[in-house]
Amino acid sequence: GIPVSMELYGFCSVAAVLLLFVTGLETDVHMLLRHSGAGLAVGLVGALLAFVAGDVVAAVLWPRLFGESRGFLHPSCLFLGAVATVTSVGISARVLAARRRLDSPEGMTILSGATVDDVLGIFLVAVVIGLCGAVVAGAEAAGARVGMVAAKTFGIWLVAVGLGLFGARYAGRLLKRFPDHASIAVVALGLALILAGLLERAGLAVMIGAYVTGLALSHSDLA
Secondary structure, three states: OOOOOHHHHHHHHHHHHHHHHHHHHHOOHHHHHHOHHHHHHHHHHHHHHHHHHHHHHHHHHHHHHHOOOOOOOOHHHHHHHHHHHOOOHHHHHHHHHHOOOOOOHHHHHHHHHHHHHHHHHHHHHHHHHHHHHHHHOOOOOOHHHHHHHHHHHHHHHHHHHHHHHHOHHHHHHHHOOOOOHHHHHHHHHHHHHHHHHHHHHOOOOHHHHHHHHHHHHOOOOOO
16 A cells, blocks of 8 residues: 555665654753753644644645545544644754854754754654554544554653653663774664554554664764
């Protein structure tokens, strides 16, 4: 049922794990907490506006483009809304650094907001993927279904992040047993792939596991 070749699907899956693993490495939890007030407001408003805009545009344009009516809670519209929320902390940091505004209060607020935006975007994409799986299995895309999938996703994500942050020190010690940087990088990617696979088996997207692995290692001196 996949509308692309299995080779392309596998390549994109590994690319998604790599991208979210690096995003987790670039997430500065301490900075996020230090500027949590303004950053949380900026990130939440930006992500929610982008999500609603993407969902509404998809619902309005879908009948005109494909001749079928799609509601706001249809997985196709929700997915396009979730895609619209995804940003890049790395790009924001590089632009601010180039303009020498990285350490300013505004720069810290932008980076904190972008971090919140990234986390929320990943969460929304994971929720939509879980909802799509439920719809394929025969369930209806009702508000209660969306809430149930969101609660399950958030719960598992929260536990995974807590375990990841708790085990960061032990993961760093494990990786330091390897003799060179190349071996450390390969083993770290292996850990990301393993956790991504485990969380996919739990009904979440692979990106959650990859992000949590990167987030855990961001607290070590190997980041």
